Amino acid sequence: MNPRRALRPTFATEPTDPQSSTYSCTAPMAAQQDTRDSHCPAPTSKEETAVVTSAFEPKNLFLAALPASDLATMGSLLSFHRLPQGLVLQEPDQRVEHAYFVESGMISLVASMQDGSVIETATLGREAILGALAAFGSHRATARAVVQIEATAWRLPVTDFRTAIEQNPTLRKMALLSSELMLAQMQQTAACNALHTAERRLCRWIVQVQDRVGEDVIHLTHDFLAQMLAVRRPTVSLIAYQLQQAGLIRYQRGRVVILDRAGLERSACECVGVLREKTLRVVGEIGF
Numbered sequence: 001m002n003p004r005r006a007l008r009p010t011f012a013t014e015p016t017d018p019q020s021s022t023y024s025c026t027a028p029m030a031a032q033q034d035t036r037d038s039h040c041p042a043p044t045s046k047e048e049t050a051v052v053t054s055a056f057e058p059k060n061l062f063l064a065a066l067p068a069s070d071l072a073t074m075g076s077l078l079s080f081h082r083l084p085q086g087l088v089l090q091e092p093d094q095r096v097e098h099a100y101f102v103e104s105g106m107i108s109l110v111a112s113m114q115d116g117s118v119i120e121t122a123t124l125g126r127e128a129i130l131g132a133l134a135a136f137g138s139h140r141a142t143a144r145a146v147v148q149i150e151a152t153a154w155r156l157p158v159t160d161f162r163t164a165i166e167q168n169p170t171l172r173k174m175a176l177l178s179s180e181l182m183l184a185q186m187q188q189t190a191a192c193n194a195l196h197t198a199e200r201r202l203c204r205w206i207v208q209v210q211d212r213v214g215e216d217v218i219h220l221t222h223d224f225l226a227q228m229l230a231v232r233r234p235t236v237s238l239i240a241y242q243l244q245q246a247g248l249i250r251y252q253r254g255r256v257v258i259l260d261r262a263g264l265e266r267s268a269c270e271c272v273g274v275l276r277e278k279t280l281r282v283v284g285e286i287g288f
Contacts, residue, residue: 049082051152058154060101061127061279062174065286070170077164078154083107083147089130090141096134099161102126105151106212108228109143109186118144119193119230122185123205125212127279129178134158135165136175148224149213174286181282188271196269198231199239203268205229206249210258211276221254243267 056075058064063074083089083105090096092112100107102124109122121143124130133139135158165172192201202225209218222240226233240251248264250257258264265272 046084046087048087048155049084051080051082058101059103059126060129060154061283062129062178062286063101063154065283066174067170067287070168070287073164073168074156074171077156077160079156081153081155083151083153085147085150087147088144089147090143090145092141092143094141096131096139096141096158098155099129099131099135099158101154102128102130103152103154104213105147106149106209107151108146108148110146110228111143117230118227120228121189122182123148123208123212124182127212127283128182129175131158132161132175132178132182135161137162148228149209149219170287177282177285181279184278184282185275188275192269192271193230196271198229198235199242200267200269201229202236202239203243203248203264204272206256206258207261207264207268207272208275210261216258216261218256218258219254220256 056071056078058071063071066074078101080103081100083100089100089107103126105125107124107128107130108120109124110118110120112118124145130145130153131139139158161175165175192204196204205225205228206218209220210216222233222236225240226236229236240249240256243249243264244251246263246267248258248260248267250259
């Protein structure tokens, strides 16, 4: 059996340790730096920043689950990118040109209505590959993909991805499984938005975000949360106040501080556990 990295029981993303980081920048040092990686300046505009890496040790769960030989194949094709908050990676009906293996942070898929309202249909962290379906042929995005929390990702052109999966059954299986997982999340989120209360959905959303960013402090405004959950801003304010009174979170000036993770999980809807179990099962099937 090919050697594989052991899967962890959770898919929270830990911040990069500045003392052990393998990333280095081609640009000069800046005064204001990304605290997750002291070797590289934080982006100053809503554009991708390519970063030179000295080692290929991916945290994306799909990449990390690959057998060593297949991981080496992918490593020769991928480039590492910083994705600043607010960057739009895909728009509906836009041809998908790149696949992103998310390493850290969070990307949201959102559906837009004619009146300008939007609702989130999926949250993508290091358990996701954005654009995997394009590896099977010409594909247009079905939703807007926007970076909600500053992220990093391994990126490759879908033409290269297509060639790789045609030559390698394991990589093809990886692309199929990632698409299956994203579809499962979108279906679960649709059901959640229709059937569960705003309070349970907000708790679920906060837990999901922490699973992806691996931090107890999350920068989220009431307006943003209201938009993602498709509820009125006063509703979010009331729920946040109740959660704060219960000692689960502390909210101030766009910062949600998680005080009681276990309590939030108990207050969240069943979708948290369903999606977590589905993620670990699907990723665990790679390479077998």
